Amino acid sequence: MFCSTCGSLLMPQKTEFGTWNSCPNGHSQPELNQERKILISKNQDRGKHIEVMGGENILAVHDHKCPKCGYDKAELREMSCSYSDEDNTYLMKCGKCGFVEKLEGKTK
Numbered sequence: 001m002f003c004s005t006c007g008s009l010l011m012p013q014k015t016e017f018g019t020w021n022s023c024p025n026g027h028s029q030p031e032l033n034q035e036r037k038i039l040i041s042k043n044q045d046r047g048k049h050i051e052v053m054g055g056e057n058i059l060a061v062h063d064h065k066c067p068k069c070g071y072d073k074a075e076l077r078e079m080s081c082s083y084s085d086e087d088n089t090y091l092m093k094c095g096k097c098g099f100v101e102k103l104e105g106k107t108k
Contacts, residue, residue, distance in 0.1 A: 003027050060095025071096035 001010045003023040005017075009023035010029070023029065030031065057075055064074035074092040081088050090103040 004029065055094040057093070057098075060093070062092070064092045064101075066094040066097065066099055067101065068099040069094060069097045074101075 002008065002023070003010060003020055005027040005032075006025055008023055011024050012019050013022040021029070023041055037102045056073075059075040060073040062074050062077075063072060064076065065072050066074065071094055073095040075095060077091040077093060079089040087096065091100050092103060093100045
């Protein structure tokens with residue numbers, strides 16, 4: 001940082017309030033705001049809930065037959081890998097009964 005008056009490089013100077021940058025030629029610098037402003041806010045809104053209409057999941061758009069109930073649509077879920085040499089994990093959640101099946105290997 002540089003002095004706003006003469007353009008000299010500001011040097012650290014120790015004061016009773018801490019270390020501040022000051023001009024070596026004695027020029028005063030603009031006042032620094034020393035008040036600590038902490039903004040803490042909580043999310044007051046609850047997360048939105050996806051409703052299942054008519055007993056079927058509206059996100060189940062992929063063709064996949066459920067081994068439990070035989071329903072032919074499922075929701076595709078992807079879980080990211082934890083290490084770079086691993087593949088992602090793909091899960092198919094049945095649109096009717098909610099049964100989750102892990103897919104083996106890569107999918108398109």
